[in-house]
Amino acid sequence: MSEMLGAQPDKPIALVDICLPASHDAGMYLTQYCTAFGNSGNTQTQYLPMKQQLEAGLRLFDFRPTYFRDEFYTWHETKCDGLGCHGDKLKNILLATREFLDTHHELVILELSHFCHTSATDTAFLSLLTSTLGDHIYRESIPSDIPLIKRPLRQMLPAGSKTGKVLLLIESASHTIDYRAKGFFNSDEEHAVGGWTNDNMYPQLCEHQLAQFSKYPGNGTNLFTLAWQITQHDEQALRSALAPHARVAIYKGSYKANHQLPGFLDSLIRSGDIHRGKIPNIIWSDFADTAVVHQCMKLTSISVD
Numbered sequence: 001m002s003e004m005l006g007a008q009p010d011k012p013i014a015l016v017d018i019c020l021p022a023s024h025d026a027g028m029y030l031t032q033y034c035t036a037f038g039n040s041g042n043t044q045t046q047y048l049p050m051k052q053q054l055e056a057g058l059r060l061f062d063f064r065p066t067y068f069r070d071e072f073y074t075w076h077e078t079k080c081d082g083l084g085c086h087g088d089k090l091k092n093i094l095l096a097t098r099e100f101l102d103t104h105h106e107l108v109i110l111e112l113s114h115f116c117h118t119s120a121t122d123t124a125f126l127s128l129l130t131s132t133l134g135d136h137i138y139r140e141s142i143p144s145d146i147p148l149i150k151r152p153l154r155q156m157l158p159a160g161s162k163t164g165k166v167l168l169l170i171e172s173a174s175h176t177i178d179y180r181a182k183g184f185f186n187s188d189e190e191h192a193v194g195g196w197t198n199d200n201m202y203p204q205l206c207e208h209q210l211a212q213f214s215k216y217p218g219n220g221t222n223l224f225t226l227a228w229q230i231t232q233h234d235e236q237a238l239r240s241a242l243a244p245h246a247r248v249a250i251y252k253g254s255y256k257a258n259h260q261l262p263g264f265l266d267s268l269i270r271s272g273d274i275h276r277g278k279i280p281n282i283i284w285s286d287f288a289d290t291a292v293v294h295q296c297m298k299l300t301s302i303s304v305d
């Protein structure tokens with residue numbers, strides 16, 4: 001992001017102009033405290049730890065906080081207190097983010113949702129965010145009528161700084177001046193359209209995402225989300241539960257989908273469906289790495305070059 005802004009010093013580039021490589025269930029690169037029928041085969045969604053995800057170029061992260069054994073963790077279960085596993089501690093994730101931003105002039109976006117035994121109003125949870133991330137948090141010190149997605153990135157990343165900022169998008173956070181001044185923005189301010197396919201087959205994923213994108217006007221009022229995730233069906237989840245060492249379902253499905261992504265996007269570029277002013281702004285994927293980053297860089301160049 002810093003290289004892009006440096007190469008385009010006179011353009012008011014905003015989130016609506018770029019494509020963000022996004023890590024789905026980003027804290028589930030390790031699995032622990034699993035319940036019965038829960039293991040890495042049916043709960044692990046990433047393989048790179050947070051530090052490596054950031055270094056690979058991923059910039060948008062989905063975390064699901066839970067309060068467990070007197071600490072905040074991430075989680076991936078059928079429901080709160082359901083079947084599944086916990087991921088890494090939230091503090092480890094925040095520390096890795098802070099250390100990265102200490103030396104990188106980048107904007108990192110953390111989406112916090114699907115709370116379990118905590119909430120957007122939990123003072124201990126909010127205190128963990130502020131005490132760990134500190135001055136790296138992007139705060140709205142002066143109230144603004146400009147939507148976040150249209151706000152020039154240089155407002156969030158002032159020129160001359162050698163450090164970065166983190167934008168916190170929190171499900172059900174209060175829409176108050178006080179909260180925004182503290183750096184707590186409601187996740188609705190992402191203004192994202194598109195959606196999850198909820199299918200375990202690639203053809204259905206492709207068809208659904210294509211239909212969603214075809215309806216997207218690309219008029220600058222929303223970000224389009226390409227949810228490039230294969231979802232386990234019940235039989236696959238059960239097979240993973242019964243064969244805990246088998247890397248099935250999530251990993252295998254995502255491997256196929258991720259390898260099909262370049263061809264999918266290139267076909268839309270060739271047909272003219274992707275063009276300046278209309279690109280996917282977010283690409284969510286499981287087992288994300290530099291491959292999805294390169295695709296986002298390609299789409300961003302169409303939009304801003």
